[in-house]
Amino acid sequence: MKNIRKILLIITVLFYSVLSAEICRDKSGNVYVDSVKEAIKVLNANNPEDKTLVCNDIFYEDIKVESFARALGKNKTITKLDISGNYIDSREIHIIFEKLKNNKTLKKIDFSDDRIGFSVMDVLAKKLSENTIIEELDFSYNRLDAECAGIIANLLKNNKTLKKINLSDNKIGSEGLCALANFFLTNKTLEEFNLSYNCIEGKVIFVLTDVLAKNKFLKNLDLSYNFIGNECSCFIEMLKANKTLKVLNLSGNGMGDEGIYNILEGLNENKSLEELLFSNNKITNEGINALSGLLSKNQSLKKLDLSKNNFSDDWVSNLVIGLKENTILEVLNLSDNPIKTKDIYQLADLLKIDKKLKILDFSSTQIGDEELIILADSLKNNSSLEKLCVYYLAIKDEAKILNSFKNPKIVEGLKFISFD
Numbered sequence: 001m002k003n004i005r006k007i008l009l010i011i012t013v014l015f016y017s018v019l020s021a022e023i024c025r026d027k028s029g030n031v032y033v034d035s036v037k038e039a040i041k042v043l044n045a046n047n048p049e050d051k052t053l054v055c056n057d058i059f060y061e062d063i064k065v066e067s068f069a070r071a072l073g074k075n076k077t078i079t080k081l082d083i084s085g086n087y088i089d090s091r092e093i094h095i096i097f098e099k100l101k102n103n104k105t106l107k108k109i110d111f112s113d114d115r116i117g118f119s120v121m122d123v124l125a126k127k128l129s130e131n132t133i134i135e136e137l138d139f140s141y142n143r144l145d146a147e148c149a150g151i152i153a154n155l156l157k158n159n160k161t162l163k164k165i166n167l168s169d170n171k172i173g174s175e176g177l178c179a180l181a182n183f184f185l186t187n188k189t190l191e192e193f194n195l196s197y198n199c200i201e202g203k204v205i206f207v208l209t210d211v212l213a214k215n216k217f218l219k220n221l222d223l224s225y226n227f228i229g230n231e232c233s234c235f236i237e238m239l240k241a242n243k244t245l246k247v248l249n250l251s252g253n254g255m256g257d258e259g260i261y262n263i264l265e266g267l268n269e270n271k272s273l274e275e276l277l278f279s280n281n282k283i284t285n286e287g288i289n290a291l292s293g294l295l296s297k298n299q300s301l302k303k304l305d306l307s308k309n310n311f312s313d314d315w316v317s318n319l320v321i322g323l324k325e326n327t328i329l330e331v332l333n334l335s336d337n338p339i340k341t342k343d344i345y346q347l348a349d350l351l352k353i354d355k356k357l358k359i360l361d362f363s364s365t366q367i368g369d370e371e372l373i374i375l376a377d378s379l380k381n382n383s384s385l386e387k388l389c390v391y392y393l394a395i396k397d398e399a400k401i402l403n404s405f406k407n408p409k410i411v412e413g414l415k416f417i418s419f420d
Helices: 002-020 036-045 062-074 090-100 118-129 146-158 173-185 202-212 234-241 256-267 285-295 315-325 341-353 369-378 398-404
Strands: 030-032 052-054 080-082 108-110 136-138 164-166 192-194 220-222 247-249 275-277 303-305 331-333 359-361 387-389
Touching: 036 052, 036 062, 062 090, 090 118, 118 146, 146 173, 173 202, 202 234, 234 256, 256 285, 285 315, 315 341, 341 369, 369 398
Parallel strands: 030 052, 052 080, 080 108, 108 136, 136 164, 164 192, 192 220, 220 247, 247 275, 275 303, 303 331, 331 359, 359 387
Antiparallel strands: none
């Protein structure tokens, strides 16, 4: 009996060993490996269907990194490399980029959660300055501080290929922002810049907005979850002058009504911004009233995120006034806000006449079965709404609700959840 157990144990271990070493692929061209050996196998195969190589936490020995780098340099199909979670050091960076000199297809590299600090970033920046192929870099969840920001700024001043850089969840801070801002005066390629979760204070944000007023290339700016507060009047002139910015994320900055007033004043003359993310910003009904006025005449804003603002009574009726006059908004996120039955009736009236909204999010609100059935009735003649998000609602009869919708496929996230 003991021998049989041992044999079964050995078989189980061997089975999971083979399973863990298996190369996994999805329909999007992503390839997942859990060893350098498997990564090299993928790179050497040059399969035209393989586009993204994901190899998290696989580097343990320098010799393996060298073998990996050689294969990467010769590969002609992979366009994105995800080496996050590998805690890469300066020597490994040097090895990889030396071999990348011969690679003409790799456009994106994910360095997130690699414990990158000053010494590694110093080497990395020098190597990137010699590279003319890479377009996107992800440095999120690292150890980048103000000193590192200076290195990145020098890299970006004269870079002619990078289009997207993610610096979220680092320690850039206000001093680092001041170091970074000036590169926008000379850089002509960067289109997307993420500085979220970096402890940036509102008192220095003008340094960035001043240069962005003159910038003609940046399209997407993420400043969410910093410490901007209500010190944001500098956004007025930036939004008035800037003609290229399409997406602005200011969520989680505690900007309040004063913040929304400043943004709206700038947007009155702005005809390019298409997405405004203003979640979790302590807006009151007064701010909603001002926003409603803008929505009634704005001809560019296609996406608006107002989630997690904890509005008081009658905020929905004020918002609907502007939405009824709006002819352009396609995505509206109202999740995690107080929405009552009377509010649903007003939103239902809007949906009966609305011809442009495609996505509406009511997740994490107080609405239930009755309110969803009201919405379903209002959508019977609506052909524009493609997705109704209703995650985390206290509903009782999922089947009944779905049957009440003319097209149940638009309902996303509906599931019975017990809150007892």
